[in-house]
Amino acid sequence: MAVTVFAIVLQRNLFSVVVLAGIYSFLMATVLVALDAVDVAMTEASVGAGISTVLLLGALYLCGGEEAKPMARPWLPLAVAAVIIGALVYGTLGLPAFSDPSAPIHVHVVPRYLNEALKETGVPNVVTAVLASYRGYDTLGEVMVVFTAGAGVIALLRRARKRVDEARQ
Amino acid sequence: MTFASHYSYWVTIVLMVAGLYIVIARGNLVKKLVGLSIFQTSVYLLYIAPGKLIGGTAPIVAEGFRVYSNPLPHVLILTAIVVGVATLALGLAIVVRVREAYGSIEEDEILAADRDGEGGA
Amino acid sequence: MRRFLVLRVVGKLLIPFMLVFAFYVLFHGDFGPGGGFQAGVIAAAVVIFYGLIFGLPAVRRMVPDAIVETMVGLGVLLYAGVGVAGLVFGGNYLDYFVLGSDPVSGQHRGIFWIEMGVAITVSGVMLKIFYMFAGRGRSLEGE
Numbered sequence: 001m002a003v004t005v006f007a008i009v010l011q012r013n014l015f016s017v018v019v020l021a022g023i024y025s026f027l028m029a030t031v032l033v034a035l036d037a038v039d040v041a042m043t044e045a046s047v048g049a050g051i052s053t054v055l056l057l058g059a060l061y062l063c064g065g066e067e068a069k070p071m072a073r074p075w076l077p078l079a080v081a082a083v084i085i086g087a088l089v090y091g092t093l094g095l096p097a098f099s100d101p102s103a104p105i106h107v108h109v110v111p112r113y114l115n116e117a118l119k120e121t122g123v124p125n126v127v128t129a130v131l132a133s134y135r136g137y138d139t140l141g142e143v144m145v146v147f148t149a150g151a152g153v154i155a156l157l158r159r160a161r162k163r164v165d166e167a168r169q
Numbered sequence: 170m171t172f173a174s175h176y177s178y179w180v181t182i183v184l185m186v187a188g189l190y191i192v193i194a195r196g197n198l199v200k201k202l203v204g205l206s207i208f209q210t211s212v213y214l215l216y217i218a219p220g221k222l223i224g225g226t227a228p229i230v231a232e233g234f235r236v237y238s239n240p241l242p243h244v245l246i247l248t249a250i251v252v253g254v255a256t257l258a259l260g261l262a263i264v265v266r267v268r269e270a271y272g273s274i275e276e277d278e279i280l281a282a283d284r285d286g287e288g289g290a
Numbered sequence: 291m292r293r294f295l296v297l298r299v300v301g302k303l304l305i306p307f308m309l310v311f312a313f314y315v316l317f318h319g320d321f322g323p324g325g326g327f328q329a330g331v332i333a334a335a336v337v338i339f340y341g342l343i344f345g346l347p348a349v350r351r352m353v354p355d356a357i358v359e360t361m362v363g364l365g366v367l368l369y370a371g372v373g374v375a376g377l378v379f380g381g382n383y384l385d386y387f388v389l390g391s392d393p394v395s396g397q398h399r400g401i402f403w404i405e406m407g408v409a410i411t412v413s414g415v416m417l418k419i420f421y422m423f424a425g426r427g428r429s430l431e432g433e
Contacts, residue, residue, distance in 0.1 A: 001180075001184065002180070002183055002184065002187075005183075005184055005187045005188070005207055006187065008187075008191065008203065008204075008207065009187060009190065009191055009195075014197070014199055014200065017199075017200060017203055018203070021203050021206065021207070024207065024210070025210070028210050028213070028214070031214070032213075032214075032217060035217050035218060035220075035221045035238070036221055036225060036226060036227045036228075036238040037217045037220075037221075037227070037238070037242075037243050037246070038227045038229075038323040039243055039247060039323045039324070039325065039328070040213070040217060040243050040246050040247055040250070041323075042315075042323050042324065042328045043247055043250050043251070043327055043328050043331070044210070044213070044250055046328055046331040046332055046335065047250050047251065047253075047254045047327075047331055048206075048210065048250070048254075050331065050335050051254055051331060051334070051335070051416055052206065052254055052257055054338055054420060055254075055257060055258055055261055055419065055420075055423065056199070056202075056203070056257075056261065058261075058420070058423030058424055059199060059261040059264060059265055059423065060199065061423075062265050062268065062423070062426055063199060063264065063265060063268045063274050077190055077193045077194035078190070078194075080193065081186050081189065081190045084186055084189065085182060085183075085186050088182045088185070088186075089179065089182060092175055092178040092179070092182070093175070095175070095178060095219075096219065106220075106222070106239055109241070110239050110240065110241050113240060113241070114228070114230070114237055114240070117230065118230045120393070120394075120397070121386075121394065121397040121398075121401070122394040122395075122397055122398055123320040123321075123397070123398070123401060124229055124230045124231065124320065124321050125228075125229045125230075125319060125320055125321060125322065125323070125324075125325075126228040126229065126230060126237070126240040127228055127229075127240045127243045127244055127247070127323075127325075128319050128320055128324075128325045128401070128405075129401075130240055130241065130244045131244045131247060131248075131325065132325075132400070132401040132404055132405060133386060133397055133400070133401060135244060136373075136384045136386075136404065137384065138244075138248060139248070139369075139404070139408065140369055140370070140373070140384070142248045142251060142252060143365065143366055143369055143407065143408055143411050143412075144366060145251075145252050145255055146251060146252075146255055146411055146412055146415050147362060147363070147365075147366050147411055147415065148255075149255030149256070149258055149259050149415060149419075150362050150414070150415035150418050150419060151362075152259050152262070153258055153259060153262045153418070153419050153422055154359075154418065154422065156259075156262040156263065156265075156266055157262050157265065157266070157422040157423070157426060158422075227323070229321070229322065229323070247327060250327075251327055251412065255415075258419045261423070262419075262422070262423075265423075265426065
């Protein structure tokens with residue numbers, strides 16, 4: 001995946017950037033399956049590699065497909081990136097090791113969800129039970145976010161291009 | 170602490186900083202949005218990797234399995250993915266409108282057009 | 291793309307299966323991976339697939355703008371309505387256990403309807419965004 005991302009950084013043809021982003025999403029979905037996150041992998045594959053690619057291609061169709069020459073000496077962004085890498089690596093030294101059963105996230109509320117979900121909701125898929133029942137408010141907020149995004153896109157793109165051109169003349 | 174025990178965090182950091190670099194160092198607006206979505210996917214990895222228990226299985230209660238991976242990050246990230254694509258859609262709509270107003274989607278050209286517009290008006 | 295026979299035939303063969311798969315993911319989300327979001331996205335992808343092969347006017351005839359815009363709002367209303375139903379039957383907002391004869395079947399009903407609401411809104415929004423982007427106009431060559 002790192003190879004794909006570096007290719008995206010260096011590529012200038014935007015169409016190939018979009019295709020590489022789709023490949024990256026699929027690779028991320030396979031990594032998520034390897035990490036036992038099956039719901040998330042299905043969502044990431046369909047949303048990241050499907051809808052995102054379609055939207056990016058639609059935007060490219062309306063905008064043109066080549067990137068201009070990047071800045072000649074990107075020292076400041078590279079320095080910022082290096083500083084951030086250093087700070088984050090220093091931060092992760094204190095985090096729990098991979099697959100550590102005594103890590104804090106496994107201890108507090110999750111055993112209750114795993115043990116009680118089937119009895120209290122009758123739904124074996126614990127992710128759906130938590131999403132829909134234990135944390136239903138969050139899902140309500142998220143449906144509203146999706147609705148707002150749709151409303152925003154309608155508001156931004158409603159008028160046809162022809163009238164925009166006439167207004168500018 | 171060995172290399173293998175924290176490897177997942179470092180991969181996440183590499184992806185995150187690569188996405189951030191695209192956002193700050195490239196002028197093309199569509200490419201910035203792609204960089205932003207790369208940044209977001211690296212955050213998904215950051216949340217889900219610590220939830221995995223080696224020898225466990227997907228968090229669907231079934232006969233014969235006793236160790237499950239942590240379902241709580243899955244729930245949070247499910248919401249985050251859909252919010253991410255909503256953000257991408259709105260960002261692309263804005264880029265399309267910017268393109269129609271300024272004729273270009275390169276950051277330098279847009280800033281120059283703004284400056285010229287102020288100087289002339 | 292209208293002229294490519296292979297695409298048209300294979301598309302017409304595959305689309306019913308993909309739609310059934312979307313409904314399967316929605317209803318079977320309680321027992322396996324899946325649920326509202328995935329089902330909504332897959333359903334939107336089916337219609338976008340049809341639109342890519344047969345062109346925007348054909349897909350606009352098949353799924354008109356009015357239906358898509360109704361779907362966008364209907365899902366949110368459905369979700370909020372389940373919450374209000376929880377209030378009406380005596381619990382707090384978004385309580386499911388009051389909706390059925392015993393708590394577990396109430397949970398089943400509540401979860402079923404909100405997953406449906408989520409799927410309707412998500413597929414409506416994705417489809418509407420696709421329509422907006424695709425119908426925007428030719429690229430700017432006559433600037």
